[in-house]
Amino acid sequence: MQQLLSVQNLEVSFAKRPVLRQVTFSLAPGETLGIVGESGSGKSVTALSIMGLLSWPGRITDGKVLWHGEDLLQLPADSHRQLRGSSMAMIFQEPMTCLNPVYTVEQQIAEVLMLHQGMNKRQASEAAASYLEQVGIAEPKARLRNFPHELSGGMRQRVMIAMALAGKPELLIADEPTTALDVTVQAQILDLLKRLQADTGMAMILITHDLGLVAENADRGIVMYAGEVVEEGTVSELFETPAHPYTQGLLRSLPRWGEQQDLLYSIPGTVPRDLGAIAGCAFADRCPLSSVACREQQVMHMLSPSQAARCRMVNAQVKEGVAR
Numbered sequence: 001m002q003q004l005l006s007v008q009n010l011e012v013s014f015a016k017r018p019v020l021r022q023v024t025f026s027l028a029p030g031e032t033l034g035i036v037g038e039s040g041s042g043k044s045v046t047a048l049s050i051m052g053l054l055s056w057p058g059r060i061t062d063g064k065v066l067w068h069g070e071d072l073l074q075l076p077a078d079s080h081r082q083l084r085g086s087s088m089a090m091i092f093q094e095p096m097t098c099l100n101p102v103y104t105v106e107q108q109i110a111e112v113l114m115l116h117q118g119m120n121k122r123q124a125s126e127a128a129a130s131y132l133e134q135v136g137i138a139e140p141k142a143r144l145r146n147f148p149h150e151l152s153g154g155m156r157q158r159v160m161i162a163m164a165l166a167g168k169p170e171l172l173i174a175d176e177p178t179t180a181l182d183v184t185v186q187a188q189i190l191d192l193l194k195r196l197q198a199d200t201g202m203a204m205i206l207i208t209h210d211l212g213l214v215a216e217n218a219d220r221g222i223v224m225y226a227g228e229v230v231e232e233g234t235v236s237e238l239f240e241t242p243a244h245p246y247t248q249g250l251l252r253s254l255p256r257w258g259e260q261q262d263l264l265y266s267i268p269g270t271v272p273r274d275l276g277a278i279a280g281c282a283f284a285d286r287c288p289l290s291s292v293a294c295r296e297q298q299v300m301h302m303l304s305p306s307q308a309a310r311c312r313m314v315n316a317q318v319k320e321g322v323a324r
């Protein structure tokens with residue numbers, strides 16, 4: 001089966017300072033891929049690069065982003081813009097900063113429908129209400145007349161989802177879609193996304209720092225650290241047999257059901273800022289297993305047909321025949 005999306009050795013710099021290094025992953029039609037990592041690991045920059053929304057001083061310096069086998073990075077800006085909103089759509093972290101405060105909900109959804117589905121103004125207005133109903137907003141016709149500031153955080157997020165779905169995308173990128181929402185609304189939004197995905201068959205990339213969201217909602221996951229993919233695998237592999245010390249540290253920091261803990265574990269140190277000055281493993285200064293060999297460039301090592309990690313310790317396991 002041909003991959004819907006294939007990111008190959010993607011590299012991005014901000015004012016000559018690297019922020020993404022050889023990011024590689026793929027996504028099949030209908031699949032959900034979770035991207036997890038600390039703030040500053042490059043998750044959102046990866047999404048913006050795919051969507052063609054990376055703005056100055058950020059620029060893509062190397063790599064490919066293949067969409068149905070065609071490199072998006074080689075497309076003219078107008079062609080990429082036509083894909084954005086129709087074939088691929090994105091839900092951003094904070095809808096209040098993405099929805100236009102001077103336009104009604106109706107105007108903003110109708111714009112997508114007229115641009116990408118060729119509807120006239122009357123048709124778009126009628127269809128906008130059905131999209132609000134589809135995402136679970138009560139009294140959708142009344143809500144169409146509201147401005148974003150008149151809606152709750154959960155309702156604004158649902159409006160963003162309705163706008164994304166209006167273009168009938170094959171791929172939906174959800175960048176921290178439940179940030180700043182209370183737990184009940186978070187669950188409702190995630191259930192909504194899963195239901196809509198099942199109904200439409202679209203693929204989804206779920207970007208989050210919450211490992212629990214990946215465990216419950218993704219088929220596969222990639223773990224990013226300091227602009228690199230340090231581990232990838234199925235959700236069961238990442239949670240049951242994590243290979244990279246960073247992944248292990250993230251899982252160790254989670255609270256355990258039924259366990260009494262005075263303090264949660266935290267990985268010591270912080271994410272390095274200047275990636276250009278790092279020749280070897282970016283996690284070496286925070287890793288309890290680091291050695292002189294970690295100062296050399298690290299590559300991805302396969303543990304199974306679906307799991308790989310960027311760590312010399314994994315390579316040692318493979319050589320010793322420990323890999324599954």
